[in-house]
Amino acid sequence: MAKYIVKRILAMVLTLFIIISISFFAIRLIPGDVLGEGANPELRAAMRARYHLDKPLIEQYVIFIKNFLSFDFGESINLYPRRPVFDVIAEKVPLTLVLNIFSLIITIPTGIACGIAAALKKNTLTDHAISTMVVFNVSVPSFVFASLLQYFLAYKLGWFPILLDLKAPFMSGAQLWSMVLPVLALSFGGIATITRYMRAELFEALSSEYMLLARAKGLTQLQATVRHALRNSFIPLCNVIVPMFMSVLSGSMVVETIFNIPGLGSLMTGSISTSDYYLTIAILFVYSLINLTSVLVVDLSYGIVDPRIRIGGGKTRE
Amino acid sequence: MSENMTRRLTAEDTAFVQTDDKIYDQKFEGKPIGFFRDAWMRFKQNKASVVAAIIILFIVLMAIFAPMFAPYGYREQHTSFGILPPRIPELEKLGICDGSKIIEIQASKLGEYEECLMEVLEEYTWVYRNKEIPMLRIKINQYIYKGAGDYYFWFGTDNIGRDLWVRLWRGTRISLLIGFCSVLINCLIGVVYGSISGYYGGRVDMIMQRIIEIIGGVPFLVMSILFVMFMGAGVTSFILVLILTGWIGMSRMIRAQFYRYKDYEYVLASRTMGAKDRTLIFRHILPNAIGPIITQATFAVPSAIFSESFLSYLGLGIQAPEPSIGVLLAEGQGFLTTDPHLTLFPALVISLLMLAFNLFGNGLRDAFDPRMRGQ
Numbered sequence: 225m226a227k228y229i230v231k232r233i234l235a236m237v238l239t240l241f242i243i244i245s246i247s248f249f250a251i252r253l254i255p256g257d258v259l260g261e262g263a264n265p266e267l268r269a270a271m272r273a274r275y276h277l278d279k280p281l282i283e284q285y286v287i288f289i290k291n292f293l294s295f296d297f298g299e300s301i302n303l304y305p306r307r308p309v310f311d312v313i314a315e316k317v318p319l320t321l322v323l324n325i326f327s328l329i330i331t332i333p334t335g336i337a338c339g340i341a342a343a344l345k346k347n348t349l350t351d352h353a354i355s356t357m358v359v360f361n362v363s364v365p366s367f368v369f370a371s372l373l374q375y376f377l378a379y380k381l382g383w384f385p386i387l388l389d390l391k392a393p394f395m396s397g398a399q400l401w402s403m404v405l406p407v408l409a410l411s412f413g414g415i416a417t418i419t420r421y422m423r424a425e426l427f428e429a430l431s432s433e434y435m436l437l438a439r440a441k442g443l444t445q446l447q448a449t450v451r452h453a454l455r456n457s458f459i460p461l462c463n464v465i466v467p468m469f470m471s472v473l474s475g476s477m478v479v480e481t482i483f484n485i486p487g488l489g490s491l492m493t494g495s496i497s498t499s500d501y502y503l504t505i506a507i508l509f510v511y512s513l514i515n516l517t518s519v520l521v522v523d524l525s526y527g528i529v530d531p532r533i534r535i536g537g538g539k540t541r542e
Numbered sequence: 543m544s545e546n547m548t549r550r551l552t553a554e555d556t557a558f559v560q561t562d563d564k565i566y567d568q569k570f571e572g573k574p575i576g577f578f579r580d581a582w583m584r585f586k587q588n589k590a591s592v593v594a595a596i597i598i599l600f601i602v603l604m605a606i607f608a609p610m611f612a613p614y615g616y617r618e619q620h621t622s623f624g625i626l627p628p629r630i631p632e633l634e635k636l637g638i639c640d641g642s643k644i645i646e647i648q649a650s651k652l653g654e655y656e657e658c659l660m661e662v663l664e665e666y667t668w669v670y671r672n673k674e675i676p677m678l679r680i681k682i683n684q685y686i687y688k689g690a691g692d693y694y695f696w697f698g699t700d701n702i703g704r705d706l707w708v709r710l711w712r713g714t715r716i717s718l719l720i721g722f723c724s725v726l727i728n729c730l731i732g733v734v735y736g737s738i739s740g741y742y743g744g745r746v747d748m749i750m751q752r753i754i755e756i757i758g759g760v761p762f763l764v765m766s767i768l769f770v771m772f773m774g775a776g777v778t779s780f781i782l783v784l785i786l787t788g789w790i791g792m793s794r795m796i797r798a799q800f801y802r803y804k805d806y807e808y809v810l811a812s813r814t815m816g817a818k819d820r821t822l823i824f825r826h827i828l829p830n831a832i833g834p835i836i837t838q839a840t841f842a843v844p845s846a847i848f849s850e851s852f853l854s855y856l857g858l859g860i861q862a863p864e865p866s867i868g869v870l871l872a873e874g875q876g877f878l879t880t881d882p883h884l885t886l887f888p889a890l891v892i893s894l895l896m897l898a899f900n901l902f903g904n905g906l907r908d909a910f911d912p913r914m915r916g917q
Contacts (some may be wrong), residue, residue, distance in 0.1 A: 227916065235755075235756075236916060239756065239760060243760060243764060243768075246768055247764075247768055247771075250768050250771045250772045253711075253771065253772060325592070344701060347827075359897065359900050359901060359904070360608070360897065361898055362896075363844065363893060363896040363897035363899075363900050364893045364896070364897075365848055365851065365852070365853055365892060365893070365896070367851075367852070367871065368871070368889040368893055369873075371875065371878060371885050371889060372889070373872070375878055375882055375885070379878070379879045386879070393767055470761065474761075474763045478852060478855050478856065481855075481856070481875075482875060493857060494854050496767065496771070496857075497859070498858060508764045508767065510766050511761055511763060511764050512760065512761055515761035515764075516761075517759075
C-alpha cells in the first residue's frame with residue numbers, strides 16, 4: 225500500500241511538472257505584448273529585466289523551474305503588478321472555497337436523499353418526478369440556470385441581490401444571503417449526478433441476495449435497508465463525490481463571472497485574457513493539483529471503504 | 543484389429559435421406575426480426591424519446607436551413623438598430639413579440655415618444671434632491687422609436703444591431719458541428735484503442751491503460767485552456783480539444799466488452815477454424831457492442847456541446863464574429879436585466895437541445911438493452 229501511494233505521488237509530480245512546462249511555453253505563444261504597448265522604452269527595459277524576459281527562453285525556463293521548486297511562484301505582471309503570485313492566489317482562494325463547500329453541503333445530502341427516495345419508491349410517481357428532475361438538471365447548463373435565477377429571483381422578484389455583496393464583511397449575514405443564488409446554481413447539476421448514481425446503486429443492492437438473507441434472518445425491511453443495502457450502495461458514491469469537487473470548481477468559474485465574484489475562477493479568466501505569464505501558470509498548477517489529488521483520494525478510498533478491492537496488486541484489478 | 547474393421551467411406555456410401563419427404567413442422571409465420579428492427583420496435587413505444595428525436599431533427603434542420611433563408615447576414619450590422627426586442631409578423635397582433643419595450647421616463651418628456659407610444663402603464667412621482675418629479679412607466683414600440691418600422695427581427699438584435707435569429711441558428715450550427723465531429727472521431731479512436739487493448743490484454747493492455755491514466759490525469763479545463771492558447775481559438779482547435787480526452791470513456795467501454803466476449807465458445811470456434819485477429823475483432827466481437835456504442839455516442843453529443851459553450855462563455859472559444867451558442871450567451875449576460883431576450887433564446891435552444899439528446903439517449907439505451915430500462 226505504502227509503495228503504491230509513493231508510486232502514485234511520484235507520477236503526480238511528474239504530471240504536474242509536464243503541465244507547468246507546457247504552460248510555460250504555450251503561454252508565450254499568445255499574441256499580444258505582455259508589457260503593454262504604450263509604455264516608454266526605459267520602463268519596458270526595466271520591466272523586462274525584472275521579470276527575466278530579457279534572457280533567452282531556455283534560461284528563463286531554468287530560472288522559472290528553480291524558483292518554482294523553492295515555492296517562489298514569481299510575480300504577477302499585469303493584473304496585480306509586482307505582487308507575488310502566491311499572495312494573489314491565497315487572497316482569492318477563501319471565497320471560491322466557501323462557495324464550493326456550501327455547494328457540496330447542499331448537493332451531497334440532497335442528491336443522496338433524492339436517490340434513496342427514488343430507489344425505494346421505484347416506478348411510482350415519486351420516482352418518475354425525481355427522474356424527470358434529473359434529466360432536466362443534467363440538461364440545463366449551470367450558466368443558463370445561473371442566468372435564470374439571477375433574472376427571476378434577483379431582478380424580477382428582488383428576493384436576492386443581483387451580484388455578490390462585496391461591501392459587506394467576509395462571511396457576514398448580508399454576504400451569505402447574496403451567496404445563495406451562486407451556490408444554488410453550482411449545486412444544480414451535481415444533485416442530479418448523485419441522485420442518478422444513488423438510485424441505480426441502491427436499487428441494485430435492494431434486489432441482491434444478501435438482502436434476502438438479512439430478511440430471512442429476521443431483520444425488518446427498514447433494518448436491512450439501513451444496515452446492508454445503504455452501506456453497500458455508498459461505496460460507488462466515493463467515485464462520484466470526490467471528483468465532483470473539481471467539477472464544481474470549474475463550474476464556479478462561469479458562475480463567478482456571472483455573479484461578479486472575485487474568486488479563483490475570475491482570476492483565471494482575467495489572467496489569461498491579460499496573458500499574465502506567471503499568474504496563469506500558477507493558477508493552472510493549482511487547478512491541476514486539486515484535480516490530481518482528488519483522483520488519488522478516490523483511488524485510495526476504494527481500498528479503505530471496500531476491503532474487497534485490492535490496490536496495487538496489478539493482476540486483481542480489472 | 544483386422545483390416546476390414548477400418549474402411550474408408552466414399553461418396554457412394556452416403557446418400558441424402560428425407561430430401562423428398564414432406565416436412566410436417568409448422569411453417570414460420572411473419573418475418574424474422576433483426577437487431578435493429580427489434581430495437582426500433584422498443585424505441586417507438588417510448589413517447590418521450592420519439593418527441594426528443596423530432597426536436598433534434600427540427601433543431602438540426604433549422605441550423606442548416608434557417609441561416610440560408612434569413613433576410614439578414616450573421617455579420618450584417620444595423621448600427622442604428624442596436625438591441626431591438628423580438629418582433630414577429632402575425633404574432634405581434636396577439637401582443638407577444640411585438641417589438642415593445644417598457645421604459646421609465648419623466649412625464650415632461652412624453653412628447654418624444656408620441657409616435658411610438660403603445661400604452662401608459664403607471665404614473666408615479668420620484669423624489670430626487672427634494673424635488674418631486676412626475677414619472678411615467680410606458681410601453682413603447684422600440685422599432686418605431688428607432689426608425690426601424692419596416693424591419694422584423696424575429697428574435698431581436700444585439701448591441702451592434704446584428705439579427706439574433708440568424709446568429710442563433712448559425713451558432714447552433716457551429717455547436718452541432720463541433721459536437722458531431724468530435725463525437726464521431728472520439729468513437730473511432732475509442733473503438734480502435736479499446737478493441738486492441740481489450741482483445742490482446744496482458745502487457746499491451748497494461749501499457750495502453752497507463753497511457754490513458756496519464757492523459758486522463760490532466761484536468762480537462764487546464765488541458766483545454768493550454769490547447770486553445772497553443773492552437774489559437776477556432777472550430778478545428780475546438781474539435782481537437784474535445785478529442786484529447788473525449789475518447790477515453792468510449793475506449794473503456796469497448797475494452798470491457800472485449801473482456802466479456804473474447805472467451806466465449808463462438809469466438810473460440812471461429813479461431814479454431816482459422817479466423818484472423820482482425821476478423822475476430824471486427825466481425826465477431828465488436829458487433830456485440832453496437833448498441834452501447836450508439837447510446838454512448840448519443841450521450842456524448844450534449845456533453846460536447848456543453849463543453850463548447852462553457853469554454854466559449856469563458857472567452858476561450860470561437861472568436862468573433864463567428865457566433866456559437868456559448869458566445870451568444872456570454873454576450874447576452876451583460877444585458878440580462880434590461881434585455882433578457884438576448885439570453886433567453888440561446889438559453890432556450892441549448893437547454894432544449896441538451897434535454898432532447900439526453901432523452902433520446904435514454905430511449906436508445908432502453909431500446910438496445912431492455913435490461914437497463916429505467917436505470
